[in-house]
Amino acid sequence: MTDDRKPMIECRGVHKHYGDYHALRGIDLTIRAGEFFSLLGPSGCGKTTLLRTIAGFEDISEGAILIDQKHMEEVPANKRPTNMVFQSYAIFPHLTVAQNVAFGLRRDPRGKAEKAALVEEALAMVGLRGYGNRAAHALSGGQRQRVALARALILKPKVLLLDEPLSALDRKMREQMQVELIKLQRQVGITFVLVTHDQEEALVMSDRIAVMFEGEIAQLDGPEALYARPASRRVADFIGVMNFLPAHILGESDGVATVEAPGLGVVELPARQISRANPDDEGPTIGFRPETMTLVGPNQAHSQPRETNATIDEVVYYGDMTYYDLRLDGAAAIDGKAHTVRISMRNVFGRDVQEVGTRTRLAWSPGSLVLFR
């Protein structure tokens, strides 16, 4: 899919050093106008640093950052067309909700009545219409974060930068706010850049995601591509659960690799299922997601092209789902190791959860495999 929306944020060869520490190592990135973009990675990977350099809270050591096609080198944070929402809501508990939101307009020359109307509009946007006179200290965590959002949006920035804005909320509230943030972003059309270490949150909310490790972007893709075709084992491991089996490459022609993997036999994988070379990886590996293979009962029909016999080693019941750890038949024959893989099955009415020790069949398709090489 081509995207002809204009670039809103461009990072060109951005490096950041803190003394001897090299926190950003050559970031090249274009975020388009109106995109919901996430920076995702483990603690310390540099995602917050990157966000803060875009905001202008940190200088960069090398490279360039452009916002709305203008160089930001000489532009201080308060003159950039960006606004930031922090993890800790940073609202003033002794002020009312409306006073907190109006704080975003403190340097704005408009009159009192006009400002009050803008405050009302911003509160309506975040679902807090009529809350203006409440005391901020009496709000719930989710409501406080809405106030912080309203305060950031009232200035109508071109870019909203969000630094783990939902991480202080409990799970239910977080999921609710995720959906509301998506709706809000569509409604206002502002470019959102979200920093998160929560892969599920990034998948749920983003148009595109940059996965970062150690100051570098490991992969930049849409959620589905990132999940289905991770560029390396490390990305695959960070985004959800993936099974890995050592693979033996028997041959390759016209971009199609013929590969043997323990328990799976010989498969042919086209180029789109082969992930780019990655220096971290140890030897060729086959990967697949737990939900791409299915347990089938002794007489049960299935429509998958391939089948492997297996023994159930472990069962973990989650209510809506069950995870099964399986030992694949024939797996040990190849390298003498018993390879276990994890399969997830949605629990449906009328289908029993299988027990440990049960012999079973596993139905699968080569189309769900990824080769890392």
Ligand SMILES: Nc1ncnc2c1ncn2[C@@H]1O[C@H](COP(=O)(O)OP(=O)(O)OP(=O)(O)O)[C@@H](O)[C@H]1O
């Ligand atoms: N002001 C600073 N001085 C020195 N080192 C810093 C400074 N700010 C960040 N760092 C280091 O840079 C690295 C990246 O930090 P950053 O906060 O960007 O990571 P992160 O991916 O956002 O992680 P987290 O989710 O834990 O905040 C870390 O190792 C951190 O210790």
